[in-house]
Amino acid sequence: MHKVDTDAALSRLMRFLAVEGVTGKEARIGKELAAAFREVGVPAKAIRFDEAHKRIPLPTESGNLIVDLPGKGALKSADRLLFMTHMDTVPLCAGAQPKKQGRKIVNAAKTALGGDNRTGCAVLVSLAAELIASKADHPPLTMLITVREESGLWGARHVNLDELGGVKMGFNFDGRKATGIVIGAVGADRWEVEIFGRASHAGTAPERGISATMILAEALASARADGWFGKVLKGDKAGTSNIGPVGGTGGRTAGDATNVVTDYVHAAGESRSHDLKFFREITAAYKEAFTAAAAKVANSEGKTGKVKFTSRTDYFPFLLKENAPVVKQAVAAIKAMGLAPEIRTANGGLDANWLTRHGVPTVTFGAGQHEAHTIDEWIDLDEFDTACQLAFQLATAT
Ligand SMILES: [Zn+2]
Structure with a gap:
């Protein structure tokens, strides 16, 4: 078996880690990656950025990076494969x-x-380097390095399938263990609620006020009592939910003073599950809890508060069959390296959620990330080396 050059892969990893590129601000790392692809011998015309950033509804410096590699030898005309990863990091990475x-x-x-996810970037550039330098036969490949993964899988959501050259299956690198094959992931709703109460002097006429904060408290307490908060288990259905930021208008606190009954609260939360219907059920339960709480909190004139609840599906769940061609190829490649594949599912969304939804069944492997999104983050280089070798194996297996 051809051994990949892990020293070269490591120096690429160090190089990419040194370039800041937090989510939405990927212009510099995108340029660095494009330069690295050219340096390993990819022709400039095979490297481009798409216009996903113009379709993403948040300010985004750069589109997704897309690289095409022609097939070689006996596999020259085989089905085109997608190798993908994301280039952005969480904001906490600034200054690493x-x-x-x-x-x-x-x-x-x-x-x-x-390391989330410059490990994936180094795996992909190293794969291009190895394929160009070696004589191994391989199918035509498309490499996709997305933007704004960390802030909501935006680059993968807005990539145009036409730009990927008719790929039939995808291999995504983003995670810890190279031999862990993620074949499915949860989907999620994000929801927001605006609660309108009525202000009144809290000392002289509290009974005339309608407290938006109290409506929030009642709603959350009842959602929790009914089993909809945190880990949610109902019969054989499972999911999670959370309440995130709570505040007032324009990023201010909910309520301005202790002596005024608070008339407005804004809150945001999420619901997740592997089952599309179930996370929507969780979201509906929150809507119901807020509506019921608003009807319950009345003032001395019998008036009640109002809520405006909105939700949207952030990404869709998926689950590939264990006998799907992409899963079988992943299993075979890991076994061919003498390692034991572990098939699993993830409780967080992945770019693979969107690629699979776009019609490209995609599995995800790790490449040595540990404690991602924390100040204790580190990279396991043995795992990273395995991921580099695995990428080559996946690309060259017949
Ligand atoms: Zn990641």
Whole structure:
């Protein structure tokens, strides 16, 4: 078996970790990645950025990076494969100072490191380098490095399938274990509620007020009592929910003073499940709880508060069959390396949710990330090396 050059892969990883590129601000890392692809021999005309950033409803510096590699040898005309990862990091990574320590990469700064997902970027550029330098036969490949994954899977959501050259299946690198094959992931709703009460002097006429904060409290207490908060289990259905930011208008606090009955609260939350119907059921339960609480909190004139509840599906759940061609190829590649594949599902959304929804069944492997999104983040270089070797195996298996 051809052994990939792990020293070269490591130096690429160190190089990409050193370039800041938090979610939405990917212009610099995108350029660095494009330059790295050119340096390993990919012709400039095979490297481009799409216009996904113009379709993403949040300010985004750059489109997704797309690279085409022609097939070689006996597999020259085989079905085109997609290799993908994301280039952005969480905002906590700004200012990271990666340093190698034995078989780990750690961080000299008190920030997250960015192994999520510069490990994936280094795996893909190294795959291009290895395929160009080796004589191994391989099918035509498209590489996709998305933007704004961390802030809502936006780059993958807005990629145009036409730009991917008719790929039949996808291999995504984003996570910890290279031999863990993620074949499914949850879907999620994000929801928001505006609660309108009535202001009144809290000392002289509290009975005339309608407290929006109290409506919020009643609603959350009843959602929790009915089993809809946190880990949600109903019969054989499972999901999760959370209440996130709570505030007033324009990012201010909910309520301005202790002596005024609070007349407005804004809150946002989420619902997740592997079952599309079930996370919508969880969202509906919150809507019901807020509506019921508003009807219950009345003032001395019998008036009640009002709520305006809105929700949208952030991404859709998916689950590939274990006998799907993409899963079988993933299993075979790991076994061919003498390792044990572990098929699993994820409780967070992945770019693979969107690629699968676009019609490209996609599995996800790890590449050595640990404690991602925290200041304790580090990278396991043995796992990273395995991911680099696995990518080559996936691309060259006949
Ligand atoms: Zn990631």
